[in-house]
Amino acid sequence: MVDTDKQRIMDIVDEKKDEFIAASDHIWETPETRFTVPKSVEQHYQLLEKEGFRIQKGVGGMDYAYIATYGSGKPEIGITGEYDALGNSSQEAGNPKRKPVVEGGPGQACGHNLLGMGAVGAAVAIKTFMEEKGMSGTIKLFGCPAEESGYGKAFLARAGVFDGLDAVFTWHPQDVGGMVACATLAVMQANFSFKGIAAHASSAPEQGRDALDAATLMTVGVQFLREHVIEEARIHYAYLDSGGESANVVHPTAKLYFFVRAPKLSQAKDIYERVVNIAKGAALMTGTEMSIDFDSACADYLPNHPLTEMMDKNLRLVGPLHLSDEEEKFERALTSNNAPSIKQNVIARNKAAFPEKSDEEIKRISEAGVCPEISPIVYTTSTKGIGSTDVGDVSWCAPTAQFAYACEPQGCSPHTWEWVANGKSSVAHKGLINSCKILALTIYDALTDPELLKQAHDAWVKDLNGEHYESVIPPETQPHG
Structure with a gap:
């Protein structure tokens, strides 16, 4: 039985989902890279201004970084969202064969059109709920350009904008769902x-x-x-x-x-x-x-265990995607581009993620267009096969948790044209809306459970192990490009 408050939050997301989907698609259609993302961020501004958020633009020395705030007082909960694209990844939407829209042009090859709008949608939903219930607390949505190269959040962290937050939440589209509980480089x-x-x-x-x-x-x-x-x-x-x-x-x-x-x-x-x-x-x-x-x-990422475990409950409450036959056919058409070695890697990954499942179940999971299961939490300091993210800088400034949501073709790597092809699909749209819900539900828990925030803070202090965040970006280095 779903708690009535949480059901209302999910209903709010559904009531406003068409706006979130349309804005995400607009961002997909105007891919921009690094710090120069005026068209992409405008979609965020339009929705947030309509919903009555106070928006501070040009934060951290970046023209297209922002902080959108609602409410006042404690607790202060942060959400991060991205909207930058990648170069040389242009691809026609919905086409499972390589066909650039603009040869050599940029494209949303890491799903940031979904990621950023998922953060906006969550902020709007929880703000609407707080208004209805007369709840106190502060929501801060951080618009972050240049995650792919340039690291907007690192410049924001250098400027101290995350200091003093009680918790920060984010997510990322992926080909397999689960909590991000590992270190990064x-x-x-x-x-x-x-x-x-x-x-x-x-x-x-x-x-x-x-x-x-x-x-x-x-x-x-x-x-x-x-x-x-x-x-x-x-x-x-x-x-x-x-x-x-x-x-x-x-x-x-x-x-x-x-x-x-x-x-x-x-x-x-x-x-x-x-x-x-x-x-x-x-x-x-x-x-x-x-x-x-x-x-x-x-910086490297410090997953906060209490927040991660709480967010995992909401991830499982919302659950994985359920695809129609047509959607499954499209996702499998994208995965058919994978080399045999990649398909074997998917099987090996799923065996490791779901050790209790039979070989027949692993085969079923691995052949699906999008992974239909949510991985269990596995905390690890191993960085094998791991890249870098500027969410790491955030996690050194405040307790942080993030999840991955499976709405991308299984086995297809981020930063590929297959992700661009998938970016405006009904599968991507479903992933966007479900992720709005997961984030909003998690923010609700943080707003209403002071003991959780105390546990998160204590765990964060322990993880810092006496260190403190110090940006290695030289003072004279400014965001560019």
């Missing part, structure tokens, strides 16, 4: 530019100083560094400028974009400083000049 990223002297590579090579040589030596030095860093670390890079297309010119410029990841921010910082020294050495060896343009960084 901290990351630091920067551009390394080398400036040399151009010269004719044959008739006067002695007059030149080759920036591409410096960049190459830097990458070679990093390869040797890999042997002498912790096993969990990850270092990867891309050439942004290889000095031009002429082989008979001593290259006057070169530029590399580096990511350094590790389980803890302190570890990533230590490795990053060694990478910087390698870059300095490469410049010294080649007689070139080196400069660094620090891009951004984000």
Whole structure:
């Protein structure tokens, strides 16, 4: 039997769902990347202003970051939402075969059109319920650009906007549902530019100083560094400028974009400083000049156990998606693009997630277009197979919990065109609405259970283990791009 208050909250989401779906689809149709997301955030503003939220725009030095507030007093509950897209992932909606809308253009390849609007929908639903019941407390929705690269929440955390919150909640679309109870990798990223002297590579090579040589030596030095860093670390890079297309010119410029990841921010910082020294050495060896343009960084994630366990109850109350035959057919058409090795990985993942199920049940689950089961909570500090998220910075500033909701094609990785193709489907819409409900129900629990918030705070202090959040983004580095 569902509690009458919780039933009312879910009914409010259903009453307003058409608005949330339409806004999510609009964001899908105007994909924007990093910090420059004016069309995407406008969909948030329109809904929130209509609902009477107080909106502070341009927060943390970012034109399109915001805080939307309702209510007053304690407790103060935060929600985070994203809306940025990814480059070179444009894809026609509803098409299970590769067909970009704009060749090389951006697309919502991580479902942030759903994620951000799920957060908005939850904020609107709980605000409406609080008004009906005359409840006290403060709801703060944080609009966060550049989660994919640039890490808007890290800049917000540097500005202190999450300080003092009693709890923060968020979610993410995924191909399997469950609580995010694992650690993530901290990351630091920067551009390394080398400036040399151009010269004719044959008739006067002695007059030149080759920036591409410096960049190459830097990458070679990093390869040797890999042997002498912790096993969990990850270092990867891309050439942004290889000095031009002429082989008979001593290259006057070169530029590399580096990511350094590790389980803890302190570890990533230590490795990053060694990478910087390698870059300095490469410049010294080649007689070139080196400069660094620090891009951004984000911390590792600290899952709050009391909040995670409470949110899990609401995830199971709402339950997984139930697909029609037509929806199942479409999702399976998307999963048919997966290589055989990926399909085997899905089976292995589901065996590990559901050890009590028979081989026949695992086969049924693994062949479904969207995973029809919710995974049990598994707390782990292992970062194997894990990326990075700026939700990590939030979790160092306040007790934080997040869930994944299965509304994406099973086995298809985030950041792929298959996710873009799925982004306006009825399956994605169902996932959006159910996630609104889960978030709103969880916020209700936080507002009405002071003992839960005390347990969450005590667990958070214990997890910090005497440390405190300190941004490693240099003060002079500002959001850009």
